Structures are given as structure tokens and as C-alpha cells.
Amino acid sequence: MLDLSHLNQNQKAAVTYGGGPVSIVAGAGTGKTTVITHRLAYLVEKGKAKPEEILALTFTDKAATEMAERVDQLLSRGYADLWISTFHSFCERILKEHGLDIGLSTDFKLVDQTAAWLLVRQNLDQFKLDYYRPIGQPTKFIHALVSHFSRCKDQAVYPEDYLAYSQKAFEDKERLKEIASVYETYQKLLLGSGLLDFGDLINYCLKLFQKRPRILEKYRQQFKYILVDEFQDTNWVQYELVKLLAAPRNNLTVSSDDDQAVYRWRGASFSNVVQFKKDFPKAKEVVLIENYRSRQNILDSAYRFIQANNPNRLEHISQIDKNLKAAKKGKGKIGHLHFKSGEQEVSGVLEKIVELLREDKDATFSDFAILVRANHEASAFIRGLERSNIPYQFMALRGLYAKPVILDIVSYFKFLDNYHESSAAFRILSLPFLNLLPEDIAQITRYSSRRSKSIFESLQELSLIPGLSLQTINGVNRILSLVEKHTTRAREKNVSEILLSFLEDSGYLEYLVKKERKEDLDLISQFHSRIKNFEETHLDSRLRAFMEELNLELESGEEGKMNFDVEQGPAVVKIMTLHSAKGLEFKYTFLVNLVDKRFPSLERKDPIEIPEKLIKDILPEGDFHLQEERRLFYVGMTRAKDGLFLTSAEDYCGVTRKRLSRFLIELGYAAVLTHLKSRGVRVNQKKFERVKEFLLPERFSFTQLAAFEKCPLQYKFAHILKIPVKGKAVFSFGKTMHQTLQEFLLVSTSGPVGLKDLLEIYQREWLDEWYENPAQKKEYFELGQKTLRKFYQNFRKEKPKLFFFRGHPALEQDFNIKIGGYTLIGKIDRIDDKGDGVEIIDYKTGSAKERLRPEDKKQLLIYQMAAEEVLGLKPQKLTYHYLDEGKSLSFLGSRADIEKEKKEIVDEIEQIKRSDFKATPGWQCDWCDFKNICEFSYKNNH
Numbered sequence: 001m002l003d004l005s006h007l008n009q010n011q012k013a014a015v016t017y018g019g020g021p022v023s024i025v026a027g028a029g030t031g032k033t034t035v036i037t038h039r040l041a042y043l044v045e046k047g048k049a050k051p052e053e054i055l056a057l058t059f060t061d062k063a064a065t066e067m068a069e070r071v072d073q074l075l076s077r078g079y080a081d082l083w084i085s086t087f088h089s090f091c092e093r094i095l096k097e098h099g100l101d102i103g104l105s106t107d108f109k110l111v112d113q114t115a116a117w118l119l120v121r122q123n124l125d126q127f128k129l130d131y132y133r134p135i136g137q138p139t140k141f142i143h144a145l146v147s148h149f150s151r152c153k154d155q156a157v158y159p160e161d162y163l164a165y166s167q168k169a170f171e172d173k174e175r176l177k178e179i180a181s182v183y184e185t186y187q188k189l190l191l192g193s194g195l196l197d198f199g200d201l202i203n204y205c206l207k208l209f210q211k212r213p214r215i216l217e218k219y220r221q222q223f224k225y226i227l228v229d230e231f232q233d234t235n236w237v238q239y240e241l242v243k244l245l246a247a248p249r250n251n252l253t254v255s256s257d258d259d260q261a262v263y264r265w266r267g268a269s270f271s272n273v274v275q276f277k278k279d280f281p282k283a284k285e286v287v288l289i290e291n292y293r294s295r296q297n298i299l300d301s302a303y304r305f306i307q308a309n310n311p312n313r314l315e316h317i318s319q320i321d322k323n324l325k326a327a328k329k330g331k332g333k334i335g336h337l338h339f340k341s342g343e344q345e346v347s348g349v350l351e352k353i354v355e356l357l358r359e360d361k362d363a364t365f366s367d368f369a370i371l372v373r374a375n376h377e378a379s380a381f382i383r384g385l386e387r388s389n390i391p392y393q394f395m396a397l398r399g400l401y402a403k404p405v406i407l408d409i410v411s412y413f414k415f416l417d418n419y420h421e422s423s424a425a426f427r428i429l430s431l432p433f434l435n436l437l438p439e440d441i442a443q444i445t446r447y448s449s450r451r452s453k454s455i456f457e458s459l460q461e462l463s464l465i466p467g468l469s470l471q472t473i474n475g476v477n478r479i480l481s482l483v484e485k486h487t488t489r490a491r492e493k494n495v496s497e498i499l500l501s502f503l504e505d506s507g508y509l510e511y512l513v514k515k516e517r518k519e520d521l522d523l524i525s526q527f528h529s530r531i532k533n534f535e536e537t538h539l540d541s542r543l544r545a546f547m548e549e550l551n552l553e554l555e556s557g558e559e560g561k562m563n564f565d566v567e568q569g570p571a572v573v574k575i576m577t578l579h580s581a582k583g584l585e586f587k588y589t590f591l592v593n594l595v596d597k598r599f600p601s602l603e604r605k606d607p608i609e610i611p612e613k614l615i616k617d618i619l620p621e622g623d624f625h626l627q628e629e630r631r632l633f634y635v636g637m638t639r640a641k642d643g644l645f646l647t648s649a650e651d652y653c654g655v656t657r658k659r660l661s662r663f664l665i666e667l668g669y670a671a672v673l674t675h676l677k678s679r680g681v682r683v684n685q686k687k688f689e690r691v692k693e694f695l696l697p698e699r700f701s702f703t704q705l706a707a708f709e710k711c712p713l714q715y716k717f718a719h720i721l722k723i724p725v726k727g728k729a730v731f732s733f734g735k736t737m738h739q740t741l742q743e744f745l746l747v748s749t750s751g752p753v754g755l756k757d758l759l760e761i762y763q764r765e766w767l768d769e770w771y772e773n774p775a776q777k778k779e780y781f782e783l784g785q786k787t788l789r790k791f792y793q794n795f796r797k798e799k800p801k802l803f804f805f806r807g808h809p810a811l812e813q814d815f816n817i818k819i820g821g822y823t824l825i826g827k828i829d830r831i832d833d834k835g836d837g838v839e840i841i842d843y844k845t846g847s848a849k850e851r852l853r854p855e856d857k858k859q860l861l862i863y864q865m866a867a868e869e870v871l872g873l874k875p876q877k878l879t880y881h882y883l884d885e886g887k888s889l890s891f892l893g894s895r896a897d898i899e900k901e902k903k904e905i906v907d908e909i910e911q912i913k914r915s916d917f918k919a920t921p922g923w924q925c926d927w928c929d930f931k932n933i934c935e936f937s938y939k940n941n942h
Helices: 009-016 032-045 061-074 086-103 113-122 140-152 161-168 174-194 198-211 213-222 234-246 271-279 296-307 315-320 342-359 375-387 403-419 420-430 438-451 455-459 469-491 493-504 507-515 516-539 543-556 624-637 663-668 704-709 712-720 729-747 755-766 774-798 854-869 895-914 923-927
Strands: 024-028 055-059 083-086 109-112 196-197 225-226 254-256 284-288 333-341 368-372 392-394 573-577 586-591 640-651 700-701 811-819 822-833 838-844 875-882 887-891
Touching: 009 032, 009 284, 024 032, 024 271, 032 055, 032 225, 032 254, 032 368, 055 061, 055 086, 055 174, 061 083, 083 342, 086 198, 086 213, 086 234, 086 573, 109 113, 109 271, 113 140, 113 174, 113 196, 113 543, 140 174, 140 196, 140 198, 140 234, 140 455, 140 543, 161 174, 174 196, 174 507, 198 213, 198 234, 213 234, 225 234, 234 254, 234 271, 234 315, 254 271, 271 315, 271 838, 296 333, 296 640, 296 663, 333 342, 342 368, 342 375, 342 586, 342 624, 375 392, 375 403, 403 420, 403 493, 403 516, 403 543, 420 438, 420 455, 420 507, 438 455, 455 469, 469 493, 493 507, 493 516, 493 543, 516 543, 586 624, 624 663, 700 704, 704 712, 704 895, 712 895, 729 811, 729 822, 729 838, 755 774, 811 854, 811 895, 822 854, 822 895, 838 854, 854 875, 854 895
Parallel strands: 024 254, 024 284, 055 083, 055 225, 109 196, 225 254, 333 640, 368 573, 368 586, 392 573, 586 640, 700 822, 838 875
Antiparallel strands: 811 822, 822 838, 875 887
């Protein structure tokens, strides 16, 4: 039973509203996500729709994940499918299934703006340019083009539309025709390379539904309810897509706050919100104003401030009340701190943090956020925090390639690619875990300079360099042997193999694990994902090809995308941009550098602007840039729970004295100097330290439970720290076999297939990675062919009938099941239709077992529970199919087996939640992926 007792009256009205369109206007901190997730759960629990019959759309992967996790906790039962995603992920899923219906290949790859820049850069000669011919470096010019095309797609403007407009234009006809031509070339390049950009996903999905009414009707019938979060950030084409899908029922719920619209182009923050009211004049409107985050005086100050954006606000247009009311009693701290210099401003902020920590005994460093308008403004605060020994984390969305741990890896890659890259060699010698003496490194570099040799050449002549310690000589020899080994591998192996080999062979990974450098481990994991993405999209995935692309990326100005989770990791002060802070909250918030031309920032117009006649959005009147900056400032103010501090300075090492930001003046503040109370801040971290907490996964799987059972520390490494590990030939082979059989069985549902087809699929799906040498690879490849011939013989003899679940063959069938209040997720390899029931099949490579022990049955028992309770099926038997030997072992769990297994699963999950993740070394260490970096491993202690 879904509990709604904690919701206020308006929240409950939004959650329980029946059919038809509803607009939820949700102010900052009013529980918008709570309402959206409870509405979804309410519709399911009340039987108004099944989980797969509700489409929930939001704007970031993180928001979609969080929404799905919250819904998991609210639903009383599991589900097979839940359509909670970003707009782009939703459209990608639809196009992967139906793209062929509009002539679009379904094996397309996605490109972001950087990849699009690379594509244009590498094919610049194909663009017929006259007016826009770049002089010198084309970097900025290409960025302008790619950005322009992206803006066009937000408005559903395609090359043919542009060309048609240019032919009717009175002015700039030739320039506009050139843009249309270049746009057409860009689009042909994308499609010719099997690529789509993010704008294409939405537009082609819209075209699919417009041109193929049968497919549109299929999804209209499926999605009885549609929910859209952050509706104020939708663009024209996204809203068109939603309207098309929602009709004719129009069970459409949108949640928005125009005052927090900071991602819209040219200030069109309420374009769709206003249009929604025109499209659905009888829509239910619920306004949420009870704030559960901030103190009333903070809310009052923010409300007075945002009034300056009238009349371009929903409150003014719709005559509704958006004056937020605090649920928390008492006053918050609000202040303006103005300093002589930028350096003093940094010291003043740090001084205030320490003062608040002493006053508020419940506060930790993670209760503080320093919010900057632009990334570069964080530098001074980072230096100040380091000097003061205050722990911090700079949560930028970009800058992965500039992080020290990634610079170390890239330097090693550069060195492998070119031994004479001396700057890279110097960085490698300086790696802390190598323990080379600084004075020895200086001696080596001096020798290189004197002899006009590269550092690598000097390392070959260590005996000629006087005074080097034995420690350094041994360290250098170790580096040289690694370089020799990895150089050979780099000519043949994928770049991800070189990355993981370097991390493990050098001892770098072991060093980071021992030091518990979670942030660095997370950055490595993100860089590893970047590399895997490169490997999936390039035929040549070796080191040199990757370095060529990385160098082009750096040339384009790309700094590397980063993900971060504010709730993860130890207690640290958070530094981030105001855009990144949207949706977050902090006990004490500092908005810094509040001076003229920094905040509000100077307006930067698009280098190539879309002609106004092609724009479908409703654009605001007045200074839309200033309005956007004011909304951004409002977002910063409403992040604060108990304290809001606005800071500025007169001098930032410039020629002229800085004036206060107009936003401070609007708030009634003046340039009154604040005097520092001390010469500097130096913190004893131990005094404020809290026990380190790790954020556990919200969902669990059989793999996780098995890892914890073997060793809690292995679980921590794999599922909390997410340390990337070297692959194994057996895993590459197993994955190949699984993918081959899935594809073969899928194809078999459409018509007759032969052994030749199966072997061709095998060749196509072969994963050519982590094999030790060509001989091992050949041995595995031939084993696979032999295994598949055996499988095909059985397939022809038995003629298995695949079960179809909701119109799709049940292969790699996802499930999400609730056990004792916890969520378990998984995939069933295959489900066969047995007439009056089904057979659940899981493939295994390796030797077949003679008989199954209780622990061997666990995985299939979980699948049986999912089949019965989530998929609504009646399993007749559960089967492990051992591919290598063509043997099978089957059983079926009794009610007693199922209940016993459920109890054990709940006990295991509760153990994970209580665990301190201490190692349990023993025989299992021999098969552990982390044995070479674990100080407790049996291998390292015997």
C-alpha cells in the first residue's frame, strides 16, 4: 500500500489526480521529484496502469536513475520494464527498434558535440565554403557550425527547411544558401558514417511517429500516462513529440518552474509552459509553494529578487502565487561579505566556513558549497582550500583530461607512442608510488639538457649519470621494462588493455587502493569508459589511433566530460558552477565573485544565428540574457538551507576597480568592506573528521551477492569503488558466445536459419580482446566453432520454441523484483515456451557440473522468482546449459526452496548494508580480479 500521509494537500492533489492533462508548478525545494515519483507509483498501485504503460521523461541520466530508484522503493512489486529515461535515451530505444521503417539503420552510433567537431574537422574539404571559409585554425569556426546545427534541430529545422527559407530571403541570400548547403553536407556525413547526433534522435523519432501511424498507435496504446519532469527545459521538438504520443487520451503530467529555467536558448524559458496552457486550456494546475529546504528569510529574499524578471514569469502571466513558504521554523543566516581583493575574498570565505563549523556542531565539510559562475573562477578557491588544509572537491562537468591521475596515464600513453616525449617522461619519473628521489630526477633532467638528449635516451645511460641512488636506478629499470613490455602490446592490443596493464603492472592501482583515493579511482573508471566508447566506434582501437583522436579533441578545446555524485565519498567542501548545482541543496551556500561583468556575465551571442522566421519557440521580450542570469542567481540562492553568503571584492588583479554586481544592488547591498579576523586559516582535519561512508547501490544483483559472499572487500572494489580490472580470455569468449546465441535465436524467429548463418554471426560477434597470444585466441575461436556446431545440431533436433513476452522474444529478458523490501535486478538468457509453462535457460561456458549444490542453484532460483512474480509465468524447469560440452542440468525450485532463498537474500543484503568490507582471504583469492592490488590477498601474504 502506497503511503501518501506525509504529502501536503497540494502534493497529494497532484499525485492522485485522475485522467487528463495536469501542470505542476513546483518551486525550489517543494518536493517536485517526490510528487512525480509518487504519481507514477500511485498510478501503478491503483491499477490505472502497469509499470511499462507509463512513460516518464527527464533531462539527465542521473535524474532518470534517481527517479527509477525512488520508484523502486515505492512500488510493492517488481516489474519487467520501466520507461523512465531521458528524452534522448527514449528516442534511441525507439529508433533502435523501428529505425528501418524510415530507412534509418538501427546499428547507428551516437555522437556528441566533440565527436561531431572531429567528424567535420576530418572532412573539412567536403564542405563548399566561401563566405565562411576559415582563415588559419578552423577550431572556433567548426564549433560555431556544429552548435548552429544543434540549435536548428532543437527547432526541427533541417537542411531542406533552411534551403527553402534562403531562396525566399531578401537579404543575405548567398550566406544563408551556403549554410543550408553546409548543413546538408554535415547531415550526409553523419548518416553516411552511420552516426546520429542528439538532435537527430528526437527529430527522427518525431518523423517516425508522423510518417508511420501504425507505430505511433502502438506506443499511444502502450503509454496510458506520460510524465515530463523539468518541462521548462524542453525544446520545441521535444514538446511536439510528447504531444503526439499523449494524444488522444492526453494523460500528460508536466512539472516545471520557469524561475529555474537555466538551460534554454535565447531565454525561451516558459515557451512550452505557456504553450501547454494554450494547448490544454482545461488542464488541472497544481502549484507547490511549501518549501522543505530553506529558512523563510532566505526564501523571501530570493522571491523579492526574482520579481525583476516580470512580466516574463509564469506567476505574472497566469496570476498564480509562487511565494514559497518555509516548512522549517526560524531564521537563516544571510550576509554580504565584501573584500578589498580577490585573495581576501577567498580567505574570508574559508574563515566563515571554519567559524560556522565551530558554531554548528552537527555540520561537516560536506554541508558547504562554493558556487561559481564559471569554472575558471574556482581556481583561487581551490588554491585557498589546499593552503588551509580544508578537504574539497571541485565538481566540474568537464576537465577530466586535466586531472592529475589522468595526466599521468596520458603521459604514459604519449611516452609509449613516442619515447622522445620528454615532458611525458618527466611526469612518469615523478609518479609518487615509484619513489624516485627528486634530486635524482633533477640530475637526470640536467644530464639530458647538457647532452641535448631526450630523457629516454638519458635513461639508457644511467651508468654515465653520477650520484644516482640505487633506489632510483632500480625504479628506472622497472619503468624501462614496463615500457618495453607495453610498447610491444600496444602494437597489437586495444588501448583499454594497455590502460589496465599499466595500472596493474606499475603498481599505480595498488597505490591508489591503499591510499583509499576514491576520487582518483572514479576518474580512472570514467577515463576507461571513454576509451571503451572509442573502441566500440573505431575499427582500429589501438593506442596510436586513440592518441590521434585525443590530440584532436584537445585541439578542439574539449577537456573531457566528468560525472560526479555529491552524496558519494568523504565529507568535503563542494565547489561547482551554478548550473551544476541545480537540483542540489546545502546547509551553507556561498555565491562568490559577485561583481560586474562576472555575474551577470557578458552576453555572448551565437556566432551564427538562426533566422527568427525559422524559430518556433515563443521568445521573451526585453533583455533575455539578463533574465537568464537572474534565474541562475535565483537557483544559487535557493540551494541554501540554513545560510546564504554573497561575496565580492574590489580588485581581482585587474586594471580597474570592480563594481558590485547589479544583483547585489537589487538585493539592497552596498560595497561595505568586511575585515578579516585572522591572517590565514589552517584546519586540523581530524577535529572535523567523520567516519567515511560509502554510498551503496540501491539495487542488487546475483553477481553482487556472489561477490560479497566470496569476500566483502572484493564487493567493495567491484561494486562501490568500481575499479576497472583486466579482462580475461574466458570472459571475452563467454561474452562472444552469449551474444552469438542471442543474435542467432533472434534471427531464427523471423525465418529459417542454417549453420552457416550461425557461424557468420559468431565471426561478427567475436570479441578480439584479452587473449594472451594468437595461439590462445585460435584455440578459443576453434572451440567456439565446435561448440556452435554441437548447439546447432541440438537446435535442429529439438526445435525449441522461444517464448514471446509482450510481443518480443524473451532473450536477455530484464527483470526487477522486490524481495523483503529490497530490489534485485537481472537478465534471463533465454525463456522457452513449453505449452503449459516455460523453461528458464542460463548459458554457461566451461566444464559441466555433475550435480548442483544449493549455492549453484541460487541464480536460477532468483530467475524462477522473477518469472513467477514479475513476468507472470509458470516455470516448468530451470536449466543450466553448458555450451562447451552440450550438456544440460535442470531442476525446479519448490515453494520451500523459494522461501528459503528469499530469506537468505534479505540476510545477505542486510549484511552488505552493515558491512565494514573487511577481506576474507583464502583459496578464492586465486580467482579474484583484484588479487594483484589487494594487500590482504592470500597470494601477497604467502
